[in-house]
Amino acid sequence: MSKPRKIALVGNPNAGKSALFNALTGARQKIANYPGVTVERKSGRLVLPSGEPVEMTDLPGSYSLDPTSPDEAVTAKVIRGEFVGESAPDVLVVVLDASNLEQHLVFAQEIIALGKPTVVALNMVDLAERDGLVIDPMALEQALGIKVVPTVAVRRRGLTELAEAVAAAEMRHPGPGLTDLTMTERRVAAHAMADAAILSESKRHRLHARLDRVLLHPWMGPIILFAFLFVMFQAVFAWATPFADALEAGVALLTDGVKGIVPPSLARDLLTEGVLAGVGSVVVFLPQIVILFFFILVMEASGYMARAAFLMDRMMAGVGLSGRSFIPLLSSFACAIPGIMATRSITDPKDRLTTILIAPLMTCSARLPVYAVIIAAFIPQRSVGGGIGLQGLVLFALYVAGIVGAMAVALVLRRSVTKGAASGFIMELPKYQLPAAKDLLIGLWQRAWIFLRRAGTIIFMVTVVLWLLLNFPRAGRGENQVDVSIAGRIASGLSVVVEPIGFNRDMALALIPAMAAREVAVSSLATTYAVAATDDENAQAMALGDQLKAKWTLPMALAFLAWFVFAPQCMSTIAVTRRETNGWKWPLFMMGYLFGLAYIAAGATYWIAVEAGL
Template identity: 35%
Template sequence: MAGNIKIALVGNPNTGKSTLFNLLTGLNQKIGNFPGITVDKKLGYCKLPGGRQAEITDLPGTYSLYPKSKDERIVLQVLADSNNPSRPDIVVVVADATNLRRNLLLYTQVADLGIPTILALNMTDMAKKEGIDINIHKLSERLGVQVVPISARSNTGINLLKQAIDNTTSIATQAEGADLHLMAPEAIEAARELLKTNNNYLALQMLHQHEPLNIFSSGEHAALEQIKKTHHFESSKLQAAETIARYRYLGTVLSGVIEDTGAVRKFVISDKLDAVLTNRFWGFLIFIAILFFVFNSIFSWSTYPMDMIEYAFVWLTEYGHQHLPDGLLTNLLLDGVLAGLGGVVIFIPQIAILFAFISILEDTGYMARVTFMMDKVMRKFGMSGKSVVPMIGSLACAVPSIMSARNIESWKDRIITIMVAPLVSCSARLPVYTLLISLVVPQKMLWGFINLQGLTLMGMYVISILAAVFVAFIMKFIIKAKEKSYFIMELPVYRMPRWTNVLYTMYEKSKTFVFEAGKVIIAISIVLWVLATYGPSERFEAIDKKYAAIEAKKDSSQVSTLERDKAAERLENSYAGILGHVIEPAIRPLGFDWKIGIALITSFAAREAFVGTMATIYSVDNDGEVATIRNKMKGARNPDTGLPVFTFATAFSLMLFYAFAMQCMSTVAVVFRETKSWKWPVIQLVYMTGMAYVASLIAYQLLK
């Protein structure tokens, strides 16, 4: 093959396909969408030994080309449509060497589509440990393709795979699989003529499932339906017959290829661990203990790096004020952009720790156990075990979690999951929680090892999860559907996490958090700084005259605080201050003042904007002293009572508001995109905002 080539990675879930993708592409990858579809497209690039560049697409994991979910449907859509811009020149099928027979079912289907194919046998090191010996040469000879033994986790065989890709011809060399032409020869022949293809299996697949594919015109869809009707094409029976034929064919292929001396002890360790970790009592107890450890670590381990980042921004602000010329541009840069950005960057250590733990739990296979363990519980509340994946994923971000709900076959389960997933506290709420907790919860250790702040943080996450489950239970009775849902999932063998993968995840997610949140924060900080610096000219003129008169009198009792009082009064009469005062009557019963009101408005774009807004407001409202955002907020006083603004009652009320409110435009957009209707995001926005207000009101009135 001359020039650059397109490669698609295809494989069952839990075969290490995504790990291989990361190894091949490194940091040279991006996330987009498949054309005309909302499903994520992971695309990356790598250099081949011959000097060519390979464009690699990581297709969604699937057990066969007969999809059970939206994501799985993409695999056939990309491979079957010769006009699809993502259609590969070569398919690399990634198979689990410890479970080869089942994995090869998908391989035979992909190979029969007639695209040049390579079989990458992953986890060969684990197969050897389990006593499974595979004759690679014999398997390659029988399949007619290059078979490459690799281990993505230990980074072995990757160069051999690149070499195999480089050596692959543009002509498919794979041997023909099970003879499927005899199943419905007349229908297949008619479909071949209609679709102008020589490939029997492609014609068969289009007869089975052309309806959900957007690659045909309405006339072609009608013609395919007519062929099925004319030739009495019974799809479900033929699919079952195909599966039996393929497994019979694989029995012949694998005869004498696999020698399994460890069949008895194959999954003994995993089974023993599962007996404890998925136990009805101990399993839940261990899960809660793991969650507690995670949140305790987020506070305990991040203290020093956060302090360093915080004081670095204070030093930068001081240095800027000392060395840059006075003026609006300097103030905008230091008190607007830098202050807002500092409010985001400071939380990188906590975000990195959170994603590191999520990556470790997924990599070890434990997250799959949590999904299995929670299935019975979730069904009582109107969801399935598969709903746990989006729910747990929402600890990181609700947007990809809502998209991952496509794997839930039941429409009702999927809608309920989408509607409640944003209630689970995401990483964007983490900066809000940690800032407020650090203000009102003492940094104490209970019994010498439990961090009180970490315990409070875990409490906020538990509250959000309980709220999501409660709302799901209510929706179970409101949303009606006739279909029943089933939970089928393969539990992977326990493995040690691949630490390079964990580090890569920490880096990638932290970078995404900073750049995605950073863009919003900088934009909001600039707008907010302008709104907080300027106001109606008559108001500002009156303030200038008032303080000029005080200064002229040289009243010693007032001169010392003159600049601070003037700055505070200008802020209160600025456009931002006026906006805050407009909504203050509505939020005063929650314990919030007009400054917090401004933050509530700005953070409807993104929750983490709360911290940047507070940083900007308290930087504009200062007396020349540069201090950390926490110190500024800790020192804030109510002008009427002289008491601290951020009391325990106010802070807890504010945390509950952020725990429940739908303050993320990206989530609203993705719910609309996934449901194809404004009905669901509007309902979500209304019920979550109402919940946030009521919970915040009750909390403040009880605690004040």
């Protein structure tokens, strides 16, 4: 008795293959793994209208027969008959998402070019119709040279017609112009086919297409993206100032209240100089954090974030990175920890390692309080023309410096320790939509709570420890408390190392607890100056920014900013890197090169600023 013919469903992820497979096979399914890999194999039994039983397999979603993941490798090998223990399918059913026709036609051409018996299932036509798209299946048939059957799997529409087409599918020669095409040529052909097959579309769909033509333009797209980011950083200062001032006044009022209620003692000093000065100096930057994430959430919810990834792919490919690295790096702008963990989706080990090693260079939200306090203290709050604020311009430059540094490091790594070819990257672009106010508010609350929780835990604990180290042993008459303290002595030893790059003892002291979290540098400086000002009423009344201006020069401040662009001041990031790389080799390498870059950048910035007379 001959074995039943094998039918394979193939297509891009999210094309509705699984729904179509379930509709065709019902409960007659077997689920296991392909031999030797952890990729799931789903097969089932289908009876054709002629009564012929066939075995149907739902192959893993794929974008190309040139695999970039284990799933795609299995699909490519099974289709070509190269998978050990798995015979090649007799008929291929290419499943297309009718509402995303152009993208799915790229892979369809590659499948059809194989010359195997093939049928196209134009799936989810109901969703396309809902969006105002009317598609002519006959036009697609003419362009592709094979049978095209409209289907709605969840409503069981077109299943009989599809089964009949599968039964009638025959070997044939690929249509003219479908073989030996490059990816770019297939994309051009897919665009032409989709245009010819779409009879009508809604105003909304046409608007989205026009937006993409502008926002994804090779030249205009990046300009618009960087303009958006520029406005975002301008807003971080311009919009946040009144709220930050109000919070700062609230912290000062609370401090005065504690001093008025609690009698002079070490306990009062701990509350005012330690907790309120340290934690309060970080909390006042909550408005900047909220505004920054407001823009990020709007980009995500509107569908623009994915398009930003598409625009950045070309630049990343230029430094040897896969486009798959963009999402982890993008996540690192919030925090490097989830960004590093997100590299698990990168299949190439060298590509993944490179992404892990440069993720800390993305300007995470923990750097923002450090940047904000230094910029507010030393950069004048004035316009440089056209309503562009100088403070926002400097903040934008710091973010760009991190990105440029990451790309430069990636370029070096991909040509040395992680040498290898970059893999391709294909992604589907979501539809544009207006962000829901409720979702934005929930997202902002979650991120604000994370920031406040860090302030109430990590920053609080580090601040208390630092205050204790700054206050013991107690200074004698005529002695400076910071000079004789444990923390002061440690900082004096470290300052020998950082003096050549313009750092004083207070700056050196801030670097030590900031290894717990970057924003602790702000609370450390606030606590240090609060302790140092114990016997000086005028100094006690000064805000942290005023204290910095009194004790630092502009070159010192710029050097401090340059240090934080590169320095890996986060033990949690180092710990996650150790876990993700299964050892200490690469975390130590990462710390070494990042501290080296930070030292060189800070030193160069300081001496250039000094020579320039700043």
